[in-house]
Amino acid sequence: MDGPIPVTGPGQFYMLRTPTRWPVLLPRPFSLYDRAPDGSWGSFLLKGVGPGTNALLDVDVGEDVLVTGPLGRTFPADIEDPVCVAGGVGLAPFLLLARAAKANDRPVRLLFGGRDRAALAGLEDFEPIARVATSTDDGSHGHHGLVTELLERMIERGEVRAGETVFCCGPDPMMHAVAKLCERRGLRCFLSLETYMACGYGVCNGCTVEVDGERFRGWPYSKTCLEGPVYEACELVELRS
Amino acid sequence: MLATRLGTLQLTNPVLSASGTFGSGWEGREFSDLSRVGGLVSKTVTVKPRPGNPPPRILETPAGMLNSIGLENKGADYFIPESLPKMKQLVGEHGRVIVNIGGESIDEFVELAERFTAAGVDALEVNLSCPNVQEGRLLFSTSPQMCERAVAAVKAVTDVPVFAKLSPNVTDVVEIARAAAAGGADGLTAINTLIGMAIDWRRQRPVLGRGIGGLSGPAIRPVAVRMVYEITRAVDVPVIGVGGIQSASDVLEFLCAGAAAVQVGTAQFADPALMVRLVEDLERELAGLGRSVGELIGSAHPEAGPATPGQPAAAGASAQERR
Ligand SMILES: Cc1cc2nc3c(=O)[nH]c(=O)nc-3n(C[C@H](O)[C@H](O)[C@H](O)COP(=O)(O)OP(=O)(O)OC[C@H]3O[C@@H](n4cnc5c(N)ncnc54)[C@H](O)[C@@H]3O)c2cc1C
Ligand SMILES: Cc1cc2nc3c(=O)[nH]c(=O)nc-3n(C[C@H](O)[C@H](O)[C@H](O)COP(=O)(O)O)c2cc1C
Ligand code: FES
Numbered sequence: 001m002d003g004p005i006p007v008t009g010p011g012q013f014y015m016l017r018t019p020t021r022w023p024v025l026l027p028r029p030f031s032l033y034d035r036a037p038d039g040s041w042g043s044f045l046l047k048g049v050g051p052g053t054n055a056l057l058d059v060d061v062g063e064d065v066l067v068t069g070p071l072g073r074t075f076p077a078d079i080e081d082p083v084c085v086a087g088g089v090g091l092a093p094f095l096l097l098a099r100a101a102k103a104n105d106r107p108v109r110l111l112f113g114g115r116d117r118a119a120l121a122g123l124e125d126f127e128p129i130a131r132v133a134t135s136t137d138d139g140s141h142g143h144h145g146l147v148t149e150l151l152e153r154m155i156e157r158g159e160v161r162a163g164e165t166v167f168c169c170g171p172d173p174m175m176h177a178v179a180k181l182c183e184r185r186g187l188r189c190f191l192s193l194e195t196y197m198a199c200g201y202g203v204c205n206g207c208t209v210e211v212d213g214e215r216f217r218g219w220p221y222s223k224t225c226l227e228g229p230v231y232e233a234c235e236l237v238e239l240r241s
Numbered sequence: 242m243l244a245t246r247l248g249t250l251q252l253t254n255p256v257l258s259a260s261g262t263f264g265s266g267w268e269g270r271e272f273s274d275l276s277r278v279g280g281l282v283s284k285t286v287t288v289k290p291r292p293g294n295p296p297p298r299i300l301e302t303p304a305g306m307l308n309s310i311g312l313e314n315k316g317a318d319y320f321i322p323e324s325l326p327k328m329k330q331l332v333g334e335h336g337r338v339i340v341n342i343g344g345e346s347i348d349e350f351v352e353l354a355e356r357f358t359a360a361g362v363d364a365l366e367v368n369l370s371c372p373n374v375q376e377g378r379l380l381f382s383t384s385p386q387m388c389e390r391a392v393a394a395v396k397a398v399t400d401v402p403v404f405a406k407l408s409p410n411v412t413d414v415v416e417i418a419r420a421a422a423a424g425g426a427d428g429l430t431a432i433n434t435l436i437g438m439a440i441d442w443r444r445q446r447p448v449l450g451r452g453i454g455g456l457s458g459p460a461i462r463p464v465a466v467r468m469v470y471e472i473t474r475a476v477d478v479p480v481i482g483v484g485g486i487q488s489a490s491d492v493l494e495f496l497c498a499g500a501a502a503v504q505v506g507t508a509q510f511a512d513p514a515l516m517v518r519l520v521e522d523l524e525r526e527l528a529g530l531g532r533s534v535g536e537l538i539g540s541a542h543p544e545a546g547p548a549t550p551g552q553p554a555a556a557g558a559s560a561q562e563r564r
Contacts, residue, residue, distance in 0.1 A: 017511050025458055026301050027511050052301075068272075068513060198299045198306060199510035202268035205261075205284075205310045206299035220292045221313065226268070 001067070005042035008032045009074030010097035011169075011192050011230045015200035016044070017066045021055040027066065028052040029197050029225070031092035031169075033122070045122050047089040071200050072229050075190055079165045082190075083154070084110045084130075085147055085178050087170025091122045093192050094169070102129040111154075113147025113174070116140045148177045155185050162186030169194075179233035189233040195224040202226040210237035242533045243524055245279075245501050247479045248427035250364050250402045252279040252502055253335045255492065255534055256519050259483050259506030260285055260341035260366060260406070261310065262457075263516075265324040266331045272513035277520055280337030281328050282504060283320070285368045287343045288352055290316035295450035300439055305458030305485070306507060307437050309451035312343055312371075317353060321360045329361075337363040341406065345374040347394045358399040366404045367395055369421075370433050382408035382433070385420035392424030402427035404481060407472075409464055410436050418472045430481040430504065431472055432465045458507040459485040466498045473499025473539055487515075489522035496534060497541040 017027035033045040048054045059065055075082070075097065084094045091112060101108040113135040114120045120141055126132050133150050134142030143150055147170075154160045162185060168178045169192040182189035198204040208221035209228070213235040216222055222231075233239050243254035254277075258266065261284045266275055275281065293313025300307045314320070320340075328338045340362045344350035354365055369382035369391065381387045392405050405421035407414060409432040418429055434455025439448045447453070465484025473480050482500030486492060487508040495503050509515045527533065539545055 015511075024301075025304060025507070025511065026306060066512060196297055196299060198301075198308075198507075199513070201272075201513055203262060203264040203513075204299065204308070204510055205293065205313045206308060208293070208296055208298065208313070210296070219315070221296075 001042050001044070001065070003036065003038075003040040003042065005032070005035050005039045006070055007039070008035060008042075008070040008096065009077070010100075011074040011093045012070040012072050013200070013229065014044075014067050014069030014071065015197070016056055017052075018055045018059055019064060019066055021058065024052050024055045026052070026198050027068065027200060028056070029071075029194075029200055029229075031192070032070065032096065033092045034095050034125070045089050045092040047121075068200060072225055073227065075167050075192070075230050079167075079188075081106055082108070082165045082167045083151070083160055084108055085151060085166055085168040085170070086110065086112045087147060087174040088114050088119050089121070090168075090170030090174075090192075090194075091126075092169070094167070095122070095125055097167070098126055098130045107131050111135070111147050111150045112142075113150070113170070114141075146177070147174065148181055151178065151181060155187075160187065164188070165190065168192070176239065179236075179239050182233065190230055191233055191236070193224050193229045193231065195229065197225055200225045211235050212237055242527050243520070245534045245538075247364070247404070247481065247501055248402050250337060250427070252337060254279045254520050254523070255496070255500075255502040256516050256523070257337075257339070257481065257502060257504045258282050258509070258516060259504035260368065261312075262506035262509055265320075265328050267324070267327045269509070269513050270331060273517035275331040275517070276333035276336055278332070278336055278516045279502060279520075280339055280363065281332055282339045282366055283324065283328065283341050284314055285312050285341045285343040286314055286317055286320045286353065286357075287312060287345075288317055288349045290314065290319070297448060297450055298454075300448050300454070302437070302439060302456065303460060305456050305460030307439055307449060307454035307456055308434070309449045309454035311451065317356055321356065325357075325360055325362070339364045339366050339404070341366040341368050342395075343368040343371045344391070345371060346376075347373075347391055348375075350391050351394050351398055354395040354399045354403075358401055362401055364402040364404060364427075365395065365399060366406050366430055367392060367426075368406050368433075369417075370406070370408045370410075380408065382406075382417065383411050385416055388417055389420040389424040392421050392426050396425040404428040404430050406430040406433055407468075408433045409461075409468060414468045415471050415475045418476045418478075422476050422478045426478060428479045428481060428501075429472060429476070430483060431468050432461070432484050435461055435464065457484070459487060461485050462491065462494075466494060469495060469500050470498040470541070474542055474544075486519075489519055489526050492519060492523055493526060493537065496537040497539070499539040499542060501538050
């Protein structure tokens with residue numbers, strides 16, 4: 001995508017839509033994957049799962065795409081040396097973070113899991129700039145098993161200690177498992193949710209999740225597009241049960 | 242050329258936001274100059290705060306979407322000091338601020354009308370698609386008697402124009418429109434969403450947390466156009482057309498059907514600057530036609546006379562010629 005692309009924090013997203021590709025009506029949210037330092041171009045990491053993503057993947061070079069953003073909150077910027085845990089296209093929000101960490105000479109730790117090697121799209125962008133470990137369900141790359149097992153192993157070896165922070169993005173079951181593990185082991189955990197959205201800019205009230213925390217001032221629901229998509233795991237009611 | 246009128250309420254142009262699809266406008270302020278729209282209609286405000294329905298609340302469907310937001314809002318005590326001043330600031334001197342109110346009883350409608358009249362609004366829109374909790378939970382929008390009483394009760398306590406927002410989920414929308422007019426409505430907003438449902442057969446459960454939801458978007462536009470046409474032929478009260486508007490051509494279709502103004506809802510989710518673009522496009526289209534908004538209102542009705550030859554025909558007008 002040609003620029004100018006505004007400065008975008010890790011976790012922030014854009015709403016994309018192909019105006020001419022009927023019948024997709026609503027835009028879909030996507031994290032910005034990469035961005036030229038001068039903003040002259042940007043890119044997204046897309047996985048086709050339905051009509052919206054497939055229409056976007058069909059777009060030809062030079063075709064118009066409606067883009068709104070950057071939207072939402074970033075992963076907290078004041079955490080030093082977080083452990084990033086990604087599943088599939090949940091990798092997307094971490095490249096900007098990894099680039100910044102590399103520039104500060106503190107390469108980020110990334111645990112990256114997927115169903116198979118093909119689900120690890122983007123891996124080659126991280127290998128030169130981050131400390132990466134992978135896992136696949138079928139054993140075709142890295143650890144044969146779940147990405148949570150990689151995290152557990154790091155904790156066991158003392159490579160990650162209580163009080164440290166995990167940033168996580170991926171399919172819901174994976175994020176649940178990571179959040180639970182962090183809770184048991186005394187790690188802080190921030191999740192970037194992939195909620196179904198209609199507008200992405202706070203007007204439809206369609207993207208809410210149940211929350212509990214001071215910043216929500218007693219209101220039981222939070223709009224993920226405005227107050228998220230990044231939440232600390234302890235704020236999410238769904239993860240309490 | 243663009244100016245229009247809803248009873249005594251003058252609008253610089255016919256483009257308004259639809260309730261619940263643009264918040265109070267504040268979140269949309271960065272995307273366009275909202276002082277250029279005809280006005281903003283607030284999300285439904287209720288007396289007490291309402292947390293809304295459990296997620297998931299939205300689903301895209303063919304050419305539309307289902308929503309079951311459940312009127313999530315922080316209540317009048319929050320809205321009046323926090324959101325109303327922002328709406329006024331956004332629309333500036335010429336745009337109108339219309340607050341949509343939702344009551345669970347006649348008393349609540351009256352309380353809201355009194356408070357918003359005192360707080361200063363240009364008009365009130367009465368969301369009739371609310372259950373009358375005091376009297377059998379029937380929706381105000383489905384019973385002519387309750388609809389008339391609610392509108393009359395609001396009219397009795399306010400001096401600003403009152404618009405009644407009608408539901409399409411009735412057998413005869415004209416009957417309800419007549420009742421709202423008898424209650425003294427200065428305008429009718431047509432239509433709210435059509436009740437629908439989607440089921441995830443893999444889980445064998447409805448997709449939406451609440452089960453049912455309201456269908457909106459281009460899928461409902463023909464239903465909305467038909468209802469505006471029927472209402473404006475039968476009732477002598479200005480109508481605000483709403484349902485599936487995406488382009489200036491859609492706005493013109495509603496004007497020809499009889500609407501004196503329009504509201505834009507779902508399509509703004511895809512394009513936050515849509516309303517202002519519609520105003521610009523409409524101006525260009527009308528200049529091309531050499532017609533004003535006022536001249537087109539209801540021009541597809543048979544009693545409006547035959548469409549002038551060579552006039553680019555709106556869908557309704559050409560159908561009329563052929564008949
Ligand atoms: C903040 C944010 C950032 C995202 N970033 C990326 C990204 O960088 N790359 C990327 O490929 N995707 C990303 N996504 C996910 C992407 O938006 C969805 O995959 C897309 O909206 C699906 O649209 P669709 O029309 O293709 O599929 P749909 O028809 O909408 O869905 C296809 C299937 O996926 C399920 N599904 C769709 N959306 C969700 C959801 N949000 N939660 C749970 N299930 C769902 C549906 O139930 C259905 O079974 C992100 C989502 C959010 C909220
Ligand atoms: C997400 C969403 C929320 C809505 N909330 C309200 C509401 O609070 N009050 C109301 O009167 N109508 C509400 N509506 C209905 C719209 O104002 C409008 O009548 C309807 O969506 C049809 O127009 P559209 O097809 O342009 O969206 C809502 C619609 C949507 C899609
Ligand atoms: S997606 Fe519309 S409010 Fe968040």
